[in-house]
Amino acid sequence: MAKEPLIHLFDWSPHVYVDPFHTHDHLEIGYCLSGSGTFYFGDKTFPVQQGDVFVVNHLERHAAASNADNPSRYLFLYFDPTLIEQADQELLLPFVYLPTKFQNRIPSGLKAARKIGELFLELADEHENKQPGYRGMMRGKILQICVQLLRHYVEETPSADWNRTLTSYYRIKPALDYINERFREPLSLEDVAERLALSPSRARHLFQEKLGTGFKQYLLQLRVNEAKKLLASSDLPIADVMYAAGFQSPGPFYRAFKQIVGAAPLDYREQAAKLALFEKISGENKTTREALPR
Structure with a gap:
């Protein structure tokens, strides 16, 4: 039997000091239930208030801190990319971003944040009560959340920039798939470049340009x-x-x-x-x- 993709939903409150920056091996969405604080993504800093939504991919280093007078509390969702990739690859696009240019925060006043917040609460209810069929309901809610993310970023991004994002994603995806399958083996940039029918220097540039990080x-x-x-x-x-x-x-x-x-x-x-x-x-x-x- 095939292993089910990871889905993990949990309640989390950051310290009032900034924990070490970290990354994950999965995709991550956070919804602020209450309080205030700060979220850090690389060199970017975002204020946090109740109702905000945060989007994190598996590459960008991030950390959070609570306001000492009004500690923040989140619902966080971790899930494996295959969960949404099996349904619609386009739903992965909000998570394939160049970190320096991406707005990880969806402010609480926006329609997308309100809709995602409602879905998060429904997701938490399914997770807690575990009625018959709850896993299927949770997968469905996660897909709906990702649709809301996709529509939000399409609306917020100029069409020319979005088209470049699409082109970049489909250009580099074969390389990412190849690396994800082979990373446990000895693997070089030349191997990946050959897979893409590119020179090593062009493949190196593609990684830096599209992912904001090098191949190594x-x-x-x-x-x-x-x-x-x-x-x-x-x-x-x-x-x-x-x-x-x-x-x-x-x-x-x-x-x-x-x-x-x-x-x-x-x-x-x-x-x-x-x-x-x-x-x-x-x-x-x-x-x-x-x-x-x-």
Whole structure:
């Protein structure tokens, strides 16, 4: 039986200080239920208020902080891209953005934020009550949320710029698919360039231009994300995790993991185990996530 795509919905309140910047191996949408604070995406800073929606892809480093006098509280949704890709590839477009130019925040006063907020509350209700067929209902709600995102960004983006986004996405997608399938193996820029029928220099430029990151950093991100999953979900020795994630030697593995996650692999595994125990005791539906580097 095929494994179901990841769907994870949870309640989260940031600290009043800024946690380490982090990335995820999945797509992420946040809805501010109450309070205020600040969200950081690379060099961008967004104020947060009740009703705001935030969009995060798997590449952009981000962090959040609460207002000490009015702490923010969110519903966050993590999901695997295959969930929406199977329905309509176009729904992925809001998540394929150049970080420096993308507006991650949809302010609460906009129609899209209000509609997405309503869908988030319906999603949370399905998740909490778990009536028969709730998984199908949750998938349907997530697709509706992604449709609202797509329509919002189409409306907010000049048509010429949106057409360039479409062209860029379909130009680089074969390379991303190839890397996602092969990142656990030795892989070079030349391999990817050959797949795209481009020169290595042109392929390098395409990554930087379309994703805002280089090929090497993109590959490292995928491998570190895989290592995080294995550290949190298995008892494999760290050396085996390293090889299973596509790294060939300890030095590059430890440096990349520390750079991207902000913690050493063993520390991350210990923190993940503590969080899993806390969730088991508290009940996942009511969990507030905090300090695990992500």
